[in-house]
Amino acid sequence: MGRWEADAGGRLQYAAMSLYFERGYDAVTVAEIAERAGLTKRTFFRHYADKREVLFAGAPAFQAGVVAAVAAAPVDQAPVDTVIAALAETGGAQLAQYGEWARARRDLVESSADLRERALIKSADLAAAVAAALRERGVAPGQATLTAHAAVTAFTVGYDRWADGNGVGDLPTAVRETLADLRTALTPG
Amino acid sequence: MGRWEADAGGRLQYAAMSLYFERGYDAVTVAEIAERAGLTKRTFFRHYADKREVLFAGAPAFQAGVVAAVAAAPVDQAPVDTVIAALAETGGAQLAQYGEWARARRDLVESSADLRERALIKSADLAAAVAAALRERGVAPGQATLTAHAAVTAFTVGYDRWADGNGVGDLPTAVRETLADLRTALTPG
Structure with missing residues (x-):
């Protein structure tokens, strides 16, 4: 700390x-x-x-870092891979500081309607900023919105899984595994 | 009306x-x-x-309708298809009433931080209820969460597209097309 x-x-x-x-x-x-x-x-x-x-003090720097990473990514990548890499690497660098407090912090946010609302707003703002960054790179608006929302979902659920493990494992790995699980979940029957 | x-x-x-x-x-x-x-x-x-x-008066009935449709769906369907069908059909029946007011209502929600927060909470509650309904059907917790979030994203974006068209088109069709676009957006590079 x-x-x-x-x-x-x-x-x-x-x-x-x-x-x-x-x-x-x-x-x-x-x-x-x-x-x-x-x-x-x-x-x-x-x-x-x-x-x-005070519980979301890191959010502006995290969002700015993700947007910068999307803007700087190689142009030959699929947009979803660009966004997941940006979220996972920026998250790994900036959110890993919570370490052993990650699970307790997550449970704290879930314990209060006020905090849960604020966390949802932060996620929605992040997705909107990512979608704008993708549009800047020439991604069509519809695809940019869906890619941003899906990637933020994979990041959020991956972060939760990492927090469940008390922040011991590797956050980028948890996020990438969650994206793979999201693809599986969306496979038609 | x-x-x-x-x-x-x-x-x-x-x-x-x-x-x-x-x-x-x-x-x-x-x-x-x-x-x-x-x-x-x-x-x-x-x-x-x-x-x-008063702007979200229909939300509890909508959520209850979606959960009931998930519970009653054929068991041989992929979970994501079950949830999208439940959202699209229940939405088509209950939200189509907004009709020509759909776009104005959506813009109104976007115009106010208070309303936007409330809308995000309603979506998060819906996703949590859908995930619980999937777990009831034996879907593994991780898959249930991701499926519910992805399907609610497809529904929300599809609803926005339908609202952009002033509620003239068919809501279930807009939602299914958005799910197809979400699958495309998640295709690896």
Whole structure:
């Protein structure tokens, strides 16, 4: 967790997750998070809009990384392979930091309607950004939308499987295996 | 729109959608919806929790219809074909009522972060209910989750395409064509 403690944003994130795990999301206030981090409420609100956002602090960097990887990918790849590689490699580099906390964080998000809504919005925004990046590369709009949604589904379910394994296995491998399973699931009878 | 006007719930839905289209979602109050429908605020809150829910009034019946169709489907079908048939036929029967309002309703949902969140929650709940119905039929949990998510994606995008066409075409056909496009999008390079 060294990276999280380096600056105020990281300390607040660490403090928030620790408190949410200890007492449940609803019971924790912003004042308590700030106190645990040794900072003020004012500093909290300079970094995060509310006590939900602190759990999704990495989302903008993750989305930007995925979009950049899609833009930089070889042009001779199938779009779905481009997107899965971008999600898996960026996720492996940026989300693997949750490590042993991955499962607990996922369960925390599932425990609250508020957090679940925010997570769904983040996924939908990510899919929309990926679809736009594919259209930039000349992929037809209909195919771009479906490819983005399917790849984000494979990533999300693959991430869940990785989190179920307590973040011990390799995230990119879990995502690629999930894409293969998604193809199998879509095979006509 | 005859069906909506038959009872208080339907009259409130019709009044709400008319007002949202006229003035935008944010500008309309529950009191105005009730007044337009010739009913009281108290009657509104007997039917709907808030001014968001009135736009998703059909969701519980739609989800129940889809789950029942999955449970009743022939057992020799591929799970994805079972789910797409359930979504397409139930959607064709229940959502086609929006008719010429389908595109305007979809644009309205996209216009508001609140409504978009609610729509995403409804889709996630639908996918979870479909996955549970598949597990009931003996489909392995991992395959059930992926099949449900992929099928709901095909339905959602197919519904959007149908709405783009102003609800004139056939919804089940749009959904089946979108599933075919999703399979193409997932073909490896």
